[in-house]
Amino acid sequence: MTNPVVHITNLNLHYAGQPVLRDLDWRIYPGENWVIGGKSGSGKSSLAKAIVKQEKVSGDIHLRFTAGLTLPPVAYYVANWYQFTNLEGDRNFYYQQRYNKHQQHDTLTVYADLIHFGQKHQLDFHDAEPILEALGFDNCRETQLIELSSGEHKKVQLVQALWLKPQILILDEPYTGLDRQSRRQLNVILDRLAAEGVSLILITNDNDIPASINRFAEIADGKINVVADIAAMAQDQERRPKPFPYFLQKAPTADSDTIAELRDVSVRYGEKTVLKNVSWRVRKGEKWLLQGPNGSGKSTLLSLLNGDHPQAYANEIWLFGRKRGSGESIWDIKEKIGIISPELHWYFDKHATVWHAIASGFYDSIGWFLNVKYEEKKKIEQLLDFFDLLEDKDKLLHTLPLGKQRLALLARTIVKNPPLLILDEPCQGLDRSQTTHFNAVVDELSAYGKTLIYVGHYESQLPSCLDRRLVLEKGEVILNERHTFLTT
Incomplete structure (x- = not known):
């Protein structure tokens, strides 16, 4: 034998x-x-x-x-x-x-x-x-x-x-x-x-x-x-539909019809070119899919929008109607953006509870903070209930199953109801049921006037609300189109 x-x-x-x-x-x-x-x-x-x-x-x-x-x-x-x-x-x-x-x-x-x-x-x-x-x-x-x-x-x-x-x-x-x-x-x-x-x-x-x-x-x-x-194989149970928290059913305030615009943007590290002559305009209420092979420049492009990349000041970039470097602080930018990404997840504070992780979205930090206001606490509680996380609120975020961690970070992303949502491969590692649940929440959320940039490789694992696509390859734009995506 x-x-x-x-x-x-x-x-x-x-x-x-x-x-x-x-x-x-x-x-x-x-x-x-x-x-x-x-x-x-x-x-x-x-x-x-x-x-x-x-x-x-x-x-x-x-x-x-x-x-x-x-x-x-x-x-x-x-x-x-x-x-x-x-x-x-x-x-x-x-x-x-x-x-x-x-x-x-x-x-x-x-x-x-x-x-x-x-x-x-x-x-x-x-x-x-x-x-x-x-x-x-x-x-x-x-x-x-x-x-x-x-x-x-x-x-x-x-x-x-x-x-x-x-x-x-x-x-x-x-x-x-x-x-x-x-x-x-x-x-x-x-x-x-x-x-x-x-x-x-x-x-x-x-x-x-x-x-x-x-x-x-x-x-x-x-x-x-x-x-x-x-x-x-067994999948996580389908989530029971719940009404969206009332504060998220309001269209977020945006001072300009153009949420973001890049004009002939290039980023280099020494001899290496990461982005080359990229131009892109994101208007209020648009739902974009950002795609491209690994190493095509997607993460760098998003870091320019999110205020994390120092080379933003060396390029012509407009955010929420203002040119970068015209007097706004990085916190003025981050206040209007909610982001989730694999990198943010990886670097997130290992000592943060689920409650603190969501609350940190008000302060655009991944560490500790003080003086959470009464109104903010109520919004956190509403999101904990909406995402079925009330029983987990005092647990350390990194001890939860991956699906719950991603939902908690989505709650963090939307807790301040920002005009722009950047969801960078948010369903990495989730099973089919979890992915369907996550994207259904994104679809419903997008119906309330949000502007969305979503990074994902597979059309079968995307929200149905996406109707525009930007594709990068070797740091250059090879496709900028309006498109209807099949998500079945």
Whole structure:
């Protein structure tokens, strides 16, 4: 009888006094490649970390590696977020730091980071080059880690894992932030690794998965539940419709018919051009989709609008009827903008409760603040009720399931009813039900006179309200059109 590659028996894990995994048994046999999906917060990541001994559990986990393979006899886990450090080994970064030229060189370049990884695992860099090229990442070698977008950070993680070729490879949300072409190429490489003998475990609710995936499971009530396919996996319950808080049913005040305008804008870092001669006008009430491959300049463009990028003053940029640099402060700009992004989520204060996270939207901060007014407290309570977060309001934001974290950050984004909403890939890592719920809220919210810029790669995962599209490629506008999107 064939021995299992992974043999787990009686696995138990408690978190904050609550059971997450309970007497879990699971066997993975040679030739099996798994997708683990299901409800947010069910324990998928905890199980993955337990397999590679990054989570303290009770029970038995036995890994059986095959002798004679050229593949390293290790189980390697790729986390949802890339936890890089600065040159001193510190992870204490702040949100705007990636745009601060005085601190950009505080982290390694992509090339230096990969060289360090290769030396640690005795790998030849020539074997990494085809992976860099396949993922469209070979032109980022000299880019500082802190300058990368969330999708580019994911590519750093993937290049390392695919280069290593471990006998057991566990990828937690491997498609987070990746553009369509990069997802396709990733699946091609994963199929190739599976053919070479790598056992794959993917934690994802994505339908576009490698052809080599032949087993599916979810975690339900702390145990592994084998299912036929991704469609059979449990989803979070559909949310009961509620009336929108009254203060959000009013059109926000805007002093100009033009919310934002960029005129022939360019951004450069030394010899590297990130944006080139970009012109774009966003009028009051418009609903824009912003698209483009990883590294096309989307994040930089949004940072110019949000007041975070210092090169905004070197370009002709108009916000809410005023030219940047004409006397307004950065807080005057942020007061009129609500934003959610993977970077803001990643840098968010780990000590913030759900209540404090939402309240921080009034002050455009991601840290602590004082003197929340009575009227503001009432709005926070209304949003907590609307998003079904009342029971979670005193919990630390980062301890909640990802879906609830994103809803809390959406509440933070809209709590001051700003004229402009910038939602940068807000549904990363959410399952189909959560994505549908999130975008339904965005559609309803947009009906009350909001101006929207929404970043998303897949038309099937977008709000239906979007009717205009701007597409970037290599820092240039290649498409600016009015369009009707199919969201089925």
